[in-house]
Amino acid sequence: xxxxxxxxxxxxxxxxxxxxxxxxxxxxxxxxxMGAIVSAGKPRGGPALGTGEGIRAVMSAGSSGVLTVLIIxxxxxxxxxxxxxxxxxxxxxxxxxxVVGAKIVASTLVGTGIAIAAAVLTLAISxxxxxxxxxxxxxxxxxxxxxxxxxxxxTAIYAVVGVGVGSLIRNQMAAVVVALGWTLVAESLLIDxxxxxxxxxxxxxxxxxxxxSRNGLLPMWGGAVLFVAYGLLFAAGGTRFVMRRDVV
Amino acid sequence: MTSIQISGLTKRFGNVVAVDNxxxxxxxxxxxxxxxxxxxxxxxxxxxLLGLIEPTTGSSTINGKPYRELVDPFRHVGAxxxxxxxxxxxxxxxxxxxxxxxxxxxxxRVDEVLDEVGLADVGDRRVKGFSLGMxxxxxxxxxxxxxxxxxxxDEPANGLDPEGVHWLRKFLRTYADxxxxxxxxxxxxxxIAQTVDNVVIIAKGRLVIQxxxxxxxxxxxxxxxxxxxQAQALRDALTAKGIAAELTTAETVEALETTTEAVGIVxxxxxxxxxxxxxxxxxxxxxxxxxxxxxxxxITNGALR
Numbered sequence: 001x002x003x004x005x006x007x008x009x010x011x012x013x014x015x016x017x018x019x020x021x022x023x024x025x026x027x028x029x030x031x032x033x034m035g036a037i038v039s040a041g042k043p044r045g046g047p048a049l050g051t052g053e054g055i056r057a058v059m060s061a062g063s064s065g066v067l068t069v070l071i072i073x074x075x076x077x078x079x080x081x082x083x084x085x086x087x088x089x090x091x092x093x094x095x096x097x098x099v100v101g102a103k104i105v106a107s108t109l110v111g112t113g114i115a116i117a118a119a120v121l122t123l124a125i126s127x128x129x130x131x132x133x134x135x136x137x138x139x140x141x142x143x144x145x146x147x148x149x150x151x152x153x154x155t156a157i158y159a160v161v162g163v164g165v166g167s168l169i170r171n172q173m174a175a176v177v178v179a180l181g182w183t184l185v186a187e188s189l190l191i192d193x194x195x196x197x198x199x200x201x202x203x204x205x206x207x208x209x210x211x212x213s214r215n216g217l218l219p220m221w222g223g224a225v226l227f228v229a230y231g232l233l234f235a236a237g238g239t240r241f242v243m244r245r246d247v248v
Numbered sequence: 249m250t251s252i253q254i255s256g257l258t259k260r261f262g263n264v265v266a267v268d269n270x271x272x273x274x275x276x277x278x279x280x281x282x283x284x285x286x287x288x289x290x291x292x293x294x295x296x297l298l299g300l301i302e303p304t305t306g307s308s309t310i311n312g313k314p315y316r317e318l319v320d321p322f323r324h325v326g327a328x329x330x331x332x333x334x335x336x337x338x339x340x341x342x343x344x345x346x347x348x349x350x351x352x353x354x355x356x357r358v359d360e361v362l363d364e365v366g367l368a369d370v371g372d373r374r375v376k377g378f379s380l381g382m383x384x385x386x387x388x389x390x391x392x393x394x395x396x397x398x399x400x401x402d403e404p405a406n407g408l409d410p411e412g413v414h415w416l417r418k419f420l421r422t423y424a425d426x427x428x429x430x431x432x433x434x435x436x437x438x439x440i441a442q443t444v445d446n447v448v449i450i451a452k453g454r455l456v457i458q459x460x461x462x463x464x465x466x467x468x469x470x471x472x473x474x475x476x477x478q479a480q481a482l483r484d485a486l487t488a489k490g491i492a493a494e495l496t497t498a499e500t501v502e503a504l505e506t507t508t509e510a511v512g513i514v515x516x517x518x519x520x521x522x523x524x525x526x527x528x529x530x531x532x533x534x535x536x537x538x539x540x541x542x543x544x545x546x547i548t549n550g551a552l553r
Contacts, residue, residue: 007350014342015335084333087300088390091327092350094299094316247300248292 004098008106012076021072022114025065029121036061037129049135055143058130060210062122063151066158069111070179073162076107077238078172087247100239104163111159115152122148147210150220154209157231161202164234167242191216202230249276251398251429252297257306259292259453266292268453269306274431274446276397279424281444281461282433285540289453290433291330294402298327310398322351326391328384330402336376340367340386343375347390361389366415380407399423401432405439417443437536451540464535471504472511475524485518486511502528 012018036058041048046057077100080086093099123139130137137144162179169175183203190198191207195216198204204216208223218226252274259267267289274280284290295301297308299315307314310325318324334343344358362371365385370378378386384407391399399420405413420430420443434440437447447464449456457464473496476482482501486493491510493503503511508527515522 003352004350007346010342010346010349011335011338014339014346015337017337079335083335085335087329087333088347089350090300091298091325092322092347094318094321244302246295246302248295 001098001102004093004102005105007092008076008102009109012106012110017075017079018072018110021068022117025068025114025118026121028064028068029062029118030125032061032064033058033122033125037126049130049133052143055130055135055137056147056210058126059122059144059147060151062118062126062148063115063155063210065114065118066151066155066206067180067183069107069114069155070158070162070165070183071176072110072114073107073159073164074166074175074179075162075172076103077163077166077242078169078175079166081170082172090247096243097239100163100167100235100242104160104235107159107163108156112152112156115155118155119148119152146220150209150224153224154206154227157227158206160231161234164231164236164238167238168234200226202227205230250274251276252280252308252310252400252431253312254293254297254308255306257293257296257308258304259289259296259301260304266453267296267303270450270453270455271306272448272455272458274398274429276429277424277427278445279420279430279432279443280446280448281437281440282431282448282450283437283440283536283540284433284435284450284456286435288435288450288540290435290450291402292453293450294327294329294400294431294433298325298329298400320351320394322347322353322394322396324394324396325398325400326394326396327400328387328391328402328404330406334375334378334383334386337374339372339374340378340389341371343386344390344393348393351394353393357393357395361392364392365389381409381412384408384412397428399428399430399432401430403433403435405434405436413439436533438533449536449539456539471502471528472506472508473526473528474501474503474511474515474522475499476501476515476520476522478520481518482515482520482522485514485520489514 036046037049040046040054040057047053049055049058080089089099090096127137139145165179166172166175169178187198187201187203190201191204192198199216199218205218205223205227208217208220209227217223250273254270254272257267257270258265270289270293282290292301296303297310297315310318315321315325341358341362344361345355348355348358359368362368365388367382367385367389370382375383375386384404388404404416408416420432424430424445432440432444441461444461446458446460448458474482477499479495479499479501483493483495486501486503491503491506491514493501496502508525511525
């Protein structure tokens, strides 16, 4: 199993895809943090910066790259089918459950790594900026630490969900389109229009994890439990599907 | 000893029966050619053998175990499949490093196999720049990583230039001579006839024949072809000596199931002038076609089996 995880990490390191996606995530951080700070307290913006809610909104902006990590999870699995490398992968390890497990561990590690980097970048930008506005944040405070940790956890679990989706949907492009269409369009509509249902969707659970209380979302702990459950569900479903699929 | 055992394998894809109750075996230390026209079910059979496709019924083993139950399969079996595929953006050496890592093999094997297949100079290039022949060699390099005692190749000669085919033949021969086993599929008998000890021929998913190449040759009728101005006289002389012969043109005679020596002696005795004489080897390819074309189904199922 250890060998397989190492091999999965090596696979990621030896193509350019992962570096492009990691760069995308980190490039989004300054933009969304800037947006959160600039719009704070404005009529159509977030809560004022001086409040706890305001600080949380700024910190949660740092986890805006979660969907990119979802895509990493999808590509790590569906990419094998796309390029046909799944054949040699399953020849080395005919016990396919272990392969999916190794991919889940690898993408979680990478997702967490990217999320930690994003969190550090968020602090590096927001703390001096807020200090210049005479707002002093303590990194270990409830408003900062919990929000950043929630964002990191959401990112890691999104990686697991991604591996599940990539296992369930044969076609890499279709898997990415379905996943983004669902999270960006379908879920947003459900949350806005029917939040009694929408709050139970994976995306809403992940959003609840960032600790910014928004209308209709579950509390943070509820989001955490639900999103972990979704992660396990997708991982189990994907594994089961991959185990039975003929590799032709 | 048996390296590979296929027992009653059947695979249905919906209504299509791709492989139909197929059984054969590969002896240790031999090269076995797995032959059949395109679409005969060769690739499906090999993929079932390698645990990539779940058979509808039947089973297969390598060194006595189903592939999925082998511990460290790369150390037992190396496989190059037809759609040997690589991530286009990954360097050849990295592709092998990934497999080495996953299989828990020593890193030093990467350079060794690159050297063995003649790709040492291009190991650091990304696979997207590789020709079909280079990809085949890289696939073979991957199969050799674990120094397996069984090698399974699906249409390995595809995309190789004549020099590459020659190299492959020598390679497989040397490999089997070390007491290891090779199962190699092809849709062209001629391509592998020089290399194999045994042949398994299938058509439409069913076994047509399993035989040693020598036995297969015995089933055809070698003869002697003669050009002579006295064709009629030669034919009569041969027939008188009990050798079946026929006029193929006014100046040529074909004697069946005999040798040039025998024909020469008869011709001398009859005072027949010979311009040209050659022993006629049977055409394996023609025989193969005869065995596998649909119109000969009744023959293959009846007379030859």
